[in-house]
Amino acid sequence: MSPSNTAIAIRDVSKVYQIYSRPEDRLKQALFRHRRRYFREFWALRGVSFDIERGSTVGIVGHNGSGKSTLLQIICRTLRPSAGLVEVNGRVSALLELGSGFNPDFSGRENVYLNSAILGLDRAETDRLFDEIAAFADIGPHLDQPTKTYSTGMVMRLAFAVAISVNPDILVVDEALAVGDEAFQRRCMARIEAIKKKGATILFVSHSANQIVELCDRAILLDHGELLYDGPPRRAINFYHRLLYTPADRRGPFRDALLAARRGEAALPDETAAARSQAAEAEADAALEEHYNPGLVPKSTTVYETRGARILDVQVTTQEGRRVNVLVSGRRYTIRYRVKVESDVWGVAVGTRIKTITGVELGGATTQHTDRMLDHIEAGTVLNVTHSFECRLMEGTYFLNTGISAVIDGERQWLNRLVDVAMFMVMPAPGRCSNGPVDFLFDSRAQPVALG
Incomplete structure (x- = not known):
């Protein structure tokens, strides 16, 4: 040049x-x-x-x-x-x-x-x-x-x-x-x-x-x-995501491989013959396995005043119950937390919402308006709450809101509400090409049609 x-x-x-x-x-x-x-x-x-x-x-x-x-x-x-x-x-x-x-x-x-x-x-x-x-x-x-x-x-x-x-x-x-x-x-x-x-x-x-x-x-x-x-x-984004999402004990060797390739001492990690083999692909998939990163803690958590209930220990787990906050797109997970009820309450509903890093709410779940709403909870009861979902989110960082409400004086009111109580990251899944924060699992095709 x-x-x-x-x-x-x-x-x-x-x-x-x-x-x-x-x-x-x-x-x-x-x-x-x-x-x-x-x-x-x-x-x-x-x-x-x-x-x-x-x-x-x-x-x-x-x-x-x-x-x-x-x-x-x-x-x-x-x-x-x-x-x-x-x-x-x-x-x-x-x-x-x-x-x-x-x-x-x-x-x-x-x-x-x-x-x-x-x-x-x-x-x-x-x-x-x-x-x-x-x-x-x-x-x-x-x-x-x-x-x-x-x-x-x-x-x-x-x-x-x-x-x-x-x-x-x-x-x-x-x-x-x-x-x-x-x-x-x-x-x-x-x-x-x-x-x-x-x-x-x-x-x-x-x-x-x-x-x-x-x-x-x-x-x-x-x-x-x-x-x-x-x-x-x-390719740069792919390497960035691998550095970001790979567990700490495997991050060092991958980083060293990139530096070696930069110095001309080796090929890029994904360009060697071994990387193209099935064994190497399986190893790469294992490196991107969901895991828990203790440093992934939100700094924007807001706890609303309690009115007879407290939400405790909000976390995301695998279907086997292992706690994680680095997820793989396309797999199923469960949002879990406990609620300690401190006074008698009626018409109890619990819910959770997922939102982006910019605050856009993507969706969630609630037991309100369903047969899973609880008519009456006595003081001293502890509720185990679970919200299972299939992670259709694309790679990125997301936050959780949780809440519990009840009917008080004829109106539904919050008993406890936590905003940005937990955060998690989603790793890209191989073979997915969706744009935006959510993968709607479109079946996209383009087929030529004969003229005449």
Whole structure:
């Protein structure tokens, strides 16, 4: 590839941070710099190298903490690398953090001009683009209010509208599309497609496999600051999911195999003759067996006030009763929990709901309006509740809501309700090609018909 056709060149880039256990250790380090170390090193990036061709769209995938955002900040020159060289050719428009560059005391209108100036536009250019920016953000009269009064979604709308209106040579987007309603996300995707058709280079970070596959020409997989794979998006997503869902004791060898292939010391794990054999396929299936990850704990749990009952120990199990929170699409599971009833109640119903990471409710189950509703429960009773289901969800992260209700003073009321009480991940099932969060098990065919 000729240098004139290179939009971004990354050469052996590393970023290391000094982590101090106590504030006073910083002073000690300054005083005794060459005699003792009072910090530990954290490598956010280590020896990353790649080129991005002009006009290409490249996705970056990896788990949280893999180095994606650090890499983008270095490319955008808001962060300096500890080692290595970075060459960026062209005007960069970046959407790294919501509202970065916004003054909270300025109005939205004033921040449009401030952000445009940061991106290299003069006053006349911003005047010409202002109506387009305002129309895309679509925040109405709030445009003349201080941005500190904005919701997160409104800030995102305005920041994105400015970033994509400067006709960048290079557009950098870091998970910005995770915020906003469906209509706005669709407008954003359409605008990114339009920018792509104009020949701009796009660097795109997303946890959405569909977005990476649909938008990108290639994808880069980062893990613990190291580049493991650079190639076709579908294969990058496949390796990412295998790293994400494989049990911890099997993750290391797979990661080492990817690194060895990256260094040219071996073939990719799925390209060797052994990987194509039935024995290797069986081993791969075993590696993706459902399991329990103790670190998969929601941080958004909400417990509503109890009124005579408490829901305890919500979990997902296999049909054999083994606790899991990493599931395989297409298999059956059971949501289980106990309810301790603390007072006499009548007309008791229990239920559960499954929702996406963005809060969209996909469905659930309840014993209300069925013959399984309980007429009367005495104080001191413990209920064992089960909801069995076939997992038709596609790969992704999901949350559970649970609740118990009863008829009090002639009205149905909650006795206890837990929101985001548990979370689970779903691994992709081999041979499935559905899009979206749910696999409806369509039988899709295309058959030629003879003419005449």
